[in-house]
Amino acid sequence: MTEQRVIGETLLSVENISLSFGAVKALTDVSLSIRKGEIFAIIGPNGAGKTSLLNVLNGVYHPQQGQITFKGETRKQMKAHESASQGIARTFQNVALFRGMTTLDNIMTGRNLKMRSGLVAQAIWWGPAKKEEAEHREAVEKVIDFLEIEAIRKTPVGRLPYGLQKRVELGRALAAEPELLLLDEPMAGMNLEEKEDMCRFILDTNDEFGTTICLIEHDMGVVMDLSDNVAVLDYGRKIAEGTPDEVRSNQAVIDAYLGVSH
Secondary structure, X not given: OOOOOOOOOXXXXXXXXXXXXXXXXXXXXXXXXXXXXXXXXXEOOOOOOHHHHHHHHOOOOOOOEEEEEEOOEEEOOOOHHHHHHOXXXXXXXXXXXXXXXXXXXXXXXXXXXHOOOOHHHHHHOOOHHHHHHHHHHHHHHHHHHHOOOHHHOOOEHHHOOHHHHHHHHHHHHHHOOOOEEEEEOOOOOOOHHHHHHHHHHHHHHHHHHOOEEEEEOOOHHHHHHHOOEEEEEEOOEEEEEEOHHHHHOOHHHHHHHHOOOO
C-alpha cells in the first residue's frame, strides 16, 4: 500500500447491476462505489465478470437491471459516448491501437472529443483549426514526456514491443484528461521491469493529475500495493469488498481463488 491518498466523495456507483447474454448470467446483483481520488481494484478468477463490469461502467454493455450514478447523475445505463464526454477513459485487455500510426498520432486520437473545429476546417488546417491542433499537440507532448516515451514518438506502434504498446495505450487514455480511468489488466503479458514501470505511472497519474482509477488485475502483489479498496467477483457476483488487507484475509475470497467453493 502506498502513502495515504486524499479520498473524496463517491464519484461513481453501481447498484444491483445484473447483466445476461441469453441464458448466461455475466453479472448478478452487483453493487459497488468508487470514490474520487482513489485507486479501486476489481479482482476475481477467470470468468468472474470483471471485464463485463468495466464494459457496463463505460457503456459498452447495457445491464438489464440496476442503475449507475456518475458525478451525481443516475441512469439505468451508461452510453459509450456519454461516458467519454463526461470524463471516463478506458484501456483494454488486448491492446487496441492503430498499429500503422505513430505513437504521437495514436495518443492524439485521445484528444478527439476535445476538438471543436469541424472536419472541413481540420482538413484544410487553417485559422482556428490550425491553432487548435497546435494546442492539442502540446497537450499530447506533455503526456509523452510524462510516460517517458519521447524516443518512440514518431515510431509506428506496430513496431513497438508489447510493454511499450501498453504504455502508448495508457497515454491515449490520459490524453482525454479523464476524471475516471478504467484499466483492464494493464500489467497483462508484461515482464517484471515493465510491471514496475506501469505501477509507477499508475501511481503518478493518480498523484499528479488526481485521476480516479479503477483497474482489473490478476497480479495480487500489484493489487495489494496499489489499491485503496478492492472488490472481488466470482461467477458474476460480488463476494467481498474492502481494503486490501480485509480482502486478503476474507475466507470467501480464499475459497474462490483456491477453488474450494466450486
